[in-house]
Amino acid sequence: MVSEKLQKIILNELKLTSFDFKDETTANQVPGWDSFNHINVIMAVERDYNIHFKGIEILKVKNMGELQKLVDSKLQLN
Amino acid sequence: MIGFLDFNRFMQYIDFNKLQQLFVYDPANQLYFSTSFFLFFFFSLLLFYRIFSFSKNLKIYTLIFFSLFFYYKDSGYFFLLLFLSTFINFYFGSWIYKSKTDGIRRILFFSILLINLGLLIYFKYTNFFIQIFSELTSGNIQLLNIILPVGISFYTFKALSYVIEIFIGTMEPTNNLRDFVLYMYFFPNILAGPIDRAVAFLPQIGGDLVPTKEDMGKAVFLIMSGLFKKVVIADYIGLNFVDRVFQVPLRFTGVENLLASYAYSIQIYCDFSGYTDMALGIASLLGFKLMDNFNIPFLATSIADYWRRWHISLSTWLLDYLFKPLQMNFRRMRIYGSALAIFITFLIVGFWHGANWTFVVFGLFHSTYLAVSLLTQKYRKAFYDKIHLTGTKTLKVFQIFVTFHLVLITAIIFRSDSLKTARNVFHQIFEFFHGAVFFQWISGYTEVFVLILLGYALHFIPKSVDNKVKSMITAAPIYIQAILLALMILLVVQVESAQLQPVIYFNF
Numbered sequence: 001m002v003s004e005k006l007q008k009i010i011l012n013e014l015k016l017t018s019f020d021f022k023d024e025t026t027a028n029q030v031p032g033w034d035s036f037n038h039i040n041v042i043m044a045v046e047r048d049y050n051i052h053f054k055g056i057e058i059l060k061v062k063n064m065g066e067l068q069k070l071v072d073s074k075l076q077l078n
Numbered sequence: 079m080i081g082f083l084d085f086n087r088f089m090q091y092i093d094f095n096k097l098q099q100l101f102v103y104d105p106a107n108q109l110y111f112s113t114s115f116f117l118f119f120f121f122s123l124l125l126f127y128r129i130f131s132f133s134k135n136l137k138i139y140t141l142i143f144f145s146l147f148f149y150y151k152d153s154g155y156f157f158l159l160l161f162l163s164t165f166i167n168f169y170f171g172s173w174i175y176k177s178k179t180d181g182i183r184r185i186l187f188f189s190i191l192l193i194n195l196g197l198l199i200y201f202k203y204t205n206f207f208i209q210i211f212s213e214l215t216s217g218n219i220q221l222l223n224i225i226l227p228v229g230i231s232f233y234t235f236k237a238l239s240y241v242i243e244i245f246i247g248t249m250e251p252t253n254n255l256r257d258f259v260l261y262m263y264f265f266p267n268i269l270a271g272p273i274d275r276a277v278a279f280l281p282q283i284g285g286d287l288v289p290t291k292e293d294m295g296k297a298v299f300l301i302m303s304g305l306f307k308k309v310v311i312a313d314y315i316g317l318n319f320v321d322r323v324f325q326v327p328l329r330f331t332g333v334e335n336l337l338a339s340y341a342y343s344i345q346i347y348c349d350f351s352g353y354t355d356m357a358l359g360i361a362s363l364l365g366f367k368l369m370d371n372f373n374i375p376f377l378a379t380s381i382a383d384y385w386r387r388w389h390i391s392l393s394t395w396l397l398d399y400l401f402k403p404l405q406m407n408f409r410r411m412r413i414y415g416s417a418l419a420i421f422i423t424f425l426i427v428g429f430w431h432g433a434n435w436t437f438v439v440f441g442l443f444h445s446t447y448l449a450v451s452l453l454t455q456k457y458r459k460a461f462y463d464k465i466h467l468t469g470t471k472t473l474k475v476f477q478i479f480v481t482f483h484l485v486l487i488t489a490i491i492f493r494s495d496s497l498k499t500a501r502n503v504f505h506q507i508f509e510f511f512h513g514a515v516f517f518q519w520i521s522g523y524t525e526v527f528v529l530i531l532l533g534y535a536l537h538f539i540p541k542s543v544d545n546k547v548k549s550m551i552t553a554a555p556i557y558i559q560a561i562l563l564a565l566m567i568l569l570v571v572q573v574e575s576a577q578l579q580p581v582i583y584f585n586f
Contacts (some may be wrong), residue, residue: 034382035397036416036452039405043412055406059246059398 002064006045006071013037013044023065045071051078101147103154108228110269111356112309112570119148120360127364137287141260141364148265149229156227159197164262166193167237171244171251171258187245191238198234201226206433229269231430233262235395240276242399249277257283266361270353272369272391279366287365295552298559299544300359302566303536307352309570311533312345319526320345324493327502332511334519335503339486341526342493344533347375350389376485376537379477381447384485392430396423417449424448436491436500443488 002021011019014032027033033041042058045051045067051074061067099107100115109116123144130136150157170190177183205221212219240261243249252258261279289297323330323338330338354371361368369391378384385393401423408415428441459468467473494500520527551559 035401035405036382038402039409039416042406043409055403056246058406059402060248062248 002068003071005048006064006068009044009048010041013041021064023063023068025064026062049075051075101151103151105154109148109151111353111360112305114571117567119144124363131288134287138256138260138283142256142263145260145263145265145268149263149268152269153228156225159227160233160262163194163197163233163237164259165255166190167241167262168251168255168258171241172253174241174244175251183245187241190241194234194238194241198230200224201230203429203433232271232273233268235273235392236262236267236276238399239273239395243275243277252276252280264361264366266357266364266366267368270350270357271389272354272357272371273395274369274391275395278369282366285365289363289365292552293362293365294556295554295559296548297359297362298563299548299551300355300362302563304352304355304357304359305566305570307348307355307533307536309352310573311529311536312349312352314573315341315526315529315533316345316349319523320493324495324499324503327499327506330506331515332507332509333513333515335506336511337516337519337530339490339493339503339507341530343376343482343486343489344530344537346489346493347372347537348533374537374541376482376534377478378481378485379474380481381444381451381484384481385444392427396427400426413452417452420448420452421445431492434495435497436494439497439500440488440492443491447484 002023002025007019007021010021010030010033011017014030014037016031019030021030027038027041042053046053049071051071053070053074057070061070109119123140126140126144127137130140146157149160153160167190170186174183174186174190177186201224204224208219208221211217240249240251240258244251257280260283261274261276264274264279267274320338320342323334324342327335351372358368358370371390371392373387373390375384375388378387401419404419404422405416408418411418424441424445425438426441427444428437428439431437431440462468462473490503491497491500494503551562554562
């Protein structure tokens with residue numbers, strides 16, 4: 001499950017009104033989420049949750065479900 | 079008795095020396111997909127593959143044996159270097175995976191990175207750096223006698239994909255050395271890619287390695303189209319037109335230089351995508367799926383889009399393993415961090431293609447394009463919105479046209495043997511155009527002209543049409559497929575021998 005908040009951050013950053021995010025959704029399926037914008041999306045997530053990702057943690061993430069899990073694990077640490 | 083005598087007579091006709099030479103490394107006589115010896119090589123392999131169909135283990139060892147021979151035939155004793163590289167990467171992969179602390183993991187990873195890149199840099203760039211140093215100090219330093227092991231840029235990147243993914247944690251190492259040897263030596267992609275990922279290739283060895291009917295049909299289509307694009311189109315227009323112009327651009331008018339540039343764009347596409355098609359088709363007959371390299375690249379609407387469609391196995395490799403980590407590290411610099419990551423990535427792209435300033439400048443052009451496009455993206459979009467062009471066909475056609483010509487500029491630099499040659503080509507196009515020569519050129523180079531058009535036509539064919547032809551071939555009986563393939567080989571042989579004529583004629 002991708003949380004409402006995470007969906008909203010991403011939609012906001014990509015200036016989309018709606019998108020059906022699933023756990024197995026990958027970046028290249030979402031309009032506007034290309035390799036340049038990728039970093040903006042990641043930084044928006046970091047900013048709005050007030051968390052910090054390590055480079056290698058982000059490289060490991062393959063889809064939305066894994067991004068959600070990573071965010072959750074960071075929130076537990078805080 | 080008579081049979082025996084005939085056999086003796088028959089044996090007299092065979093030149094055993096020559097026969098033996100076929101199996102020994104010979105730099106002047108290498109083994110490529112479009113050579114006649116390759117046909118023999120590949121059919122023998124298929125035969126053994128069939129005979130050993132009862133045992134997958136034997137099939138895999140057959141593949142390894144033929145792959146080792148293939149690489150030996152093309153590189154001589156450098157195949158031992160690849161052996162070394164294979165072993166080292168295999169063991170480092172498993173050590174990285176098993177290491178207990180982060181520190182050790184890092185040390186192991188950076189060591190194997192250094193070993194791989196060190197070998198690549200030594201063989202590929204030592205003389206280039208010596209030359210630069212020599213020019214800077216106006217000294218006269220002797221160049222070293224280094225021979226570049228064929229395929230080293232490709233298999234180094236294959237090996238790196240394995241250790242990088244293990245380091246990141248996106249794949250587990252294989253504990254089967256046999257499988258890893260096959261990954262590294264797999265002959266269809268060893269000389270010029272596609273640069274397949276270990277994470278996609280290794281699991282396939284676990285499959286049954288039997289091509290389905292679809293695989294067979296696809297393979298026949300790919301090998302036919304590959305041969306046609308490579309030998310009939312690319313080699314022909316290269317030899318008979320592009321090479322001549324780029325050898326002495328100043329001897330030709332601007333319009334001929336421009337035409338040679340258009341011709342070169344389609345030549346390199348047909349050459350490389352034709353080669354890739356053959357690699358994909360050959361692998362498909364052995365039950366393997368390799369990564370595709372091209373997706374109608376000249377239909378790109380931006381340079382970024384172009385790199386998503388051109389040499390995909392290299393561009394995604396660099397995107398995943400170089401650009402993304404750099405971008406993550408530079409993220410505090412926001413958009414300028416991305417721009418810096420682009421410059422570094424494309425400097426490497428340039429160097430990867432070879433040790434020559436032309437390739438460095440080629441990389442610089444592409445990185446400048448991408449950086450400018452990134453930094454102006456917002457303003458361009460606002461402008462297109464304002465004049466109501468966003469989302470229209472007109473804008474798309476305009477963008478395709480501009481992107482194609484931006485790429486054309488870099489293709490000219492890429493093809494030139496030196497920056498001076500490139501400058502001469504641009505000089506002729508802008509200062510000595512003489513458009514009227516076009517009609518003369520058409521009558522003098524009719525075949526080349528037709529092949530250039532045919533090349534572009536083939537390139538722009540939508541994938542859906544490709545797929546339709548593929549399924550038609552798949553549906554056809556096997557003997558029809560064999561006849562089609564034989565006819566294509568016959569055509570290719572005809573064109574190959576015909577090619578000698580214009581060159582001889584040129585000497586008069």
